[in-house]
Amino acid sequence: MKPLIGITCGQEQERLFITRYYGEAIQKAGGIPVLLPVTGDQRLFGDYEQLLDGLLLTGGDDLDPALFGEEPLRGLGPVDPERDFFELELCRRFAVSHKPVFGICRGMQVLNVAYGGTIYQDLLRQLPDSLEHRQKAPKNRVSHRVTVENSSLLRGLLKQSTLRVNSFHHQAVKDLGAGLKAVAVASDGVIEGIERENGFVLGVQWHPELLWQDHEEQERLFVAFVKAAGRIKKES
Numbered sequence: 030m031k032p033l034i035g036i037t038c039g040q041e042q043e044r045l046f047i048t049r050y051y052g053e054a055i056q057k058a059g060g061i062p063v064l065l066p067v068t069g070d071q072r073l074f075g076d077y078e079q080l081l082d083g084l085l086l087t088g089g090d091d092l093d094p095a096l097f098g099e100e101p102l103r104g105l106g107p108v109d110p111e112r113d114f115f116e117l118e119l120c121r122r123f124a125v126s127h128k129p130v131f132g133i134c135r136g137m138q139v140l141n142v143a144y145g146g147t148i149y150q151d152l153l154r155q156l157p158d159s160l161e162h163r164q165k166a167p168k169n170r171v172s173h174r175v176t177v178e179n180s181s182l183l184r185g186l187l188k189q190s191t192l193r194v195n196s197f198h199h200q201a202v203k204d205l206g207a208g209l210k211a212v213a214v215a216s217d218g219v220i221e222g223i224e225r226e227n228g229f230v231l232g233v234q235w236h237p238e239l240l241w242q243d244h245e246e247q248e249r250l251f252v253a254f255v256k257a258a259g260r261i262k263k264e265s
């Protein structure tokens with residue numbers, strides 16, 4: 030069987046929400062996408078960790094600053110502590126079992142906090158000289174440039190040291206979590222990519238699921254993620 034990739038979702042009162050592009054990207058990359066409804070039932074966390082070969086942490090609302098020891102600042106958007114807890118706990122369990130994790134936008138921030146890092150709650154107020162990270166162009170268009178660290182997993186996949194990406198965020202990684210390194214940075218210094226030294230633990234601040242159709246280098250991120258999940262599956 031192909032690798033099973035869990036995809037996290039947002040939730041409203043009665044609905045789960047997730048854009049269709051994450052699942053399509055995983056499918057195209059050779060994986061089986063499995064949507065994970067937010068739950069507080071910790072018995073399920075272990076089941077998911079055993080069942081799944083990879084975890085895709087998706088975009089969404091802001092992270093609760095209490096998770097990294099801060100009071101809420103002005104400019105903080107809506108938060109969902111239940112979703113935060115679910116995703117952080119899954120992320121930590123996947124770290125222990127060395128299963129691949131790919132974090133996109135909010136997902137990269139979840140990854141950072143799971144490893145003990147912190148987040149800018151609102152770039153506009155905390156880094157007022159930063160670039161426009163909420164692009165007004167259509168979502169499948171690139172807007173700002175990032176520089177990618179040499180000899181990183183991300184550099185090997187993108188096969189270029191600088192490229193333009195899309196951008197829809199007002200929060201960003203501040204202090205890096207333990208064992209994570211910044212591997213892509215925007216020209217204003219905002220961290221746009223993080224990874225762990227070993228295995229496939231990668232986060233990007235942009236949205237490759239909206240770019241892969243027109244940008245081969247972005248498709249390679251999903252392909253490598255699913256391949257890494259496939260290797261774990263064979264080993265276990």
Ligand code: MN
Binds near residue numbers: 195196197198
């Ligand atoms: Mn950006």
